Amino acid sequence: MEAGIVGLPNVGKSTLFNALTSSKTARSANFPFCTIEPNEGVVPVPDERLARISKYIVPKKLIPTALKLLDIAGIVKGASKGEGMGNEFLNHIRQVDAILHVVRSFTDPDVVHVEGRVDPLTDIEIVEIELMLADIQTLESALPKAERAAKGGDKEAVARADVSRKCLAHLAKNEPLRKLALTKDEAKAVSSFGLMSAKPILYVVNVDENDLAGQGPQVKVVRDYAAQVGAEVVPVCAKLEAEVAELDPADRAEMLTASGLAEPALAVLVRAAYRALGLQSYFTAGEKEVRAWTVPVGATAPQGAGVIHTDFEKGFIRAEVYTLADLEQHRTEKEIRAAGKLRVEGKAYVLQDGDICHFLFN
Numbered sequence: 001m002e003a004g005i006v007g008l009p010n011v012g013k014s015t016l017f018n019a020l021t022s023s024k025t026a027r028s029a030n031f032p033f034c035t036i037e038p039n040e041g042v043v044p045v046p047d048e049r050l051a052r053i054s055k056y057i058v059p060k061k062l063i064p065t066a067l068k069l070l071d072i073a074g075i076v077k078g079a080s081k082g083e084g085m086g087n088e089f090l091n092h093i094r095q096v097d098a099i100l101h102v103v104r105s106f107t108d109p110d111v112v113h114v115e116g117r118v119d120p121l122t123d124i125e126i127v128e129i130e131l132m133l134a135d136i137q138t139l140e141s142a143l144p145k146a147e148r149a150a151k152g153g154d155k156e157a158v159a160r161a162d163v164s165r166k167c168l169a170h171l172a173k174n175e176p177l178r179k180l181a182l183t184k185d186e187a188k189a190v191s192s193f194g195l196m197s198a199k200p201i202l203y204v205v206n207v208d209e210n211d212l213a214g215q216g217p218q219v220k221v222v223r224d225y226a227a228q229v230g231a232e233v234v235p236v237c238a239k240l241e242a243e244v245a246e247l248d249p250a251d252r253a254e255m256l257t258a259s260g261l262a263e264p265a266l267a268v269l270v271r272a273a274y275r276a277l278g279l280q281s282y283f284t285a286g287e288k289e290v291r292a293w294t295v296p297v298g299a300t301a302p303q304g305a306g307v308i309h310t311d312f313e314k315g316f317i318r319a320e321v322y323t324l325a326d327l328e329q330h331r332t333e334k335e336i337r338a339a340g341k342l343r344v345e346g347k348a349y350v351l352q353d354g355d356i357c358h359f360l361f362n
Contacts, residue, residue: 002068003202003275004038004096008123009074009114011104012238017041017071019242020266026354038092039071045274045281045292046236046267049324049354053283053290056096056327064069067270068105070096090134094194098276099201100269101127105218106208120205136171138193139164156182158348167195178229189349202276204269209240212259221308225354235288236265247303280353284308285335301349305359315362319345321355 005013016227021041045063054062093099093225103120115122143164149157163186170180176197182190187198203226205219214235226233243265244252256264274280280291282304293302299319306313322333326341336342351357 001097001279002070002095003098003100003273003277004093005069005100005102005204006072006093006127007074007102008076008104008126010111011074011102011113011123012106013074013102014039014071015214015238016102016204016206016236016266017069019238019245020069020270022245023027024210040072041071042066043270045067045270045294045342046263047271047281047292049281049283050292052324053285053327053356056331057285057287057290057333059244059285059287059290061289063289065292065294067274067277069100069273072096074114075130077126077130090130090196093131093196093199097199099196099199100204100231100271100273100276101201102204102206102220102238103208105211105216105222106206106239109154111360118218120218121225124222124225126211128197129174130178130285132174133194135193136168136199138195139168139190142193143168145280156189159185162186164188167198171197176229190301200276200278201229201231202269202272203231205233205235207235207237209259211235212237212240212261212265232276234265234269236269238242239265280351282355282357283355284358295351297353299351300347301345301351301357301359304351305361308359312359312361313344316347317360317362318357320360321345321349321351324354324356327356 004016007013017039020043027307039249044066050062050064075090094217101124103123104118105120107118146157146161146164150161163182166186167177170177178201203222205214205222207216208218209213210227211219214233219233219235221288221317223233240259241264244255245266247255256262263331276295279294280297281294284291284293293304293307295307299320302313302316305316305319321343322336322341326336328340330336330339333342
């Protein structure tokens, strides 16, 4: 699964992407549309549980899971009508599974805001409107075809037409589709449309260095708005994070301490993006490696085993499962087993975030 970094031009998307991916590409550019083709990157997901597991099961290496990111060019007013290469850029957003919407609250006379003022809520409204307008165009284009097929008795077309009308009625109220409750069948019926205002969203507020905790009034406004759509907000000073990312570990720790940060804000951002995508981690642990694996929330044990290798899912017999708390209490797998805390789970077991697993397969 993939998250797309989205926002108006000159809000710090590429600086943020470069810091996340340790890339120097286009870092000095500060004019609209310096990103044309989307940049792709893979970012490790920081997880302190790996180190905690390795205190008791000492491996040769630790392997975190990773998150795929797409840095998408800035969206402007009229993007849904093709302004600023909008149609091409919107197509890139259709391809991702979640949106990281970067809005600007920092001030810098050398980086001109495309709207001539710094107002993060306006940033959000401009992009949201363009996504909704593009969704309306998509649905209005698809609806007649679905209605024609529905007249012939195609049940899937009937469902597609019904949910398309439901979505259009909701968008007519100027409300993004992520605020519309769809059943699993309804969501499946329109899944091929790539409806952008329905995608999970995380708001990233690019703050000044004097508001690293995001306590300022502009961030509060974004938090209030995000609460209405059930989204998280992460304040990040992209400029500072880019500087921190270039330092060696010792200097990085010193700079973070001087800035009053326990860890880079990018670590908080990556974990929040992971949650926005509806993902969680389980672990495998042995002398060779302690490793985090990515699965969707709600994945079953066989599906989790299939992430390691498809044969594991096909020949799944059972999973042996314990928790980090079990390991910290009993210190070894042998003692966990002796204490009766090693659970044997079958095909119907739903993996929980943080499970430590051994899979047995045929």
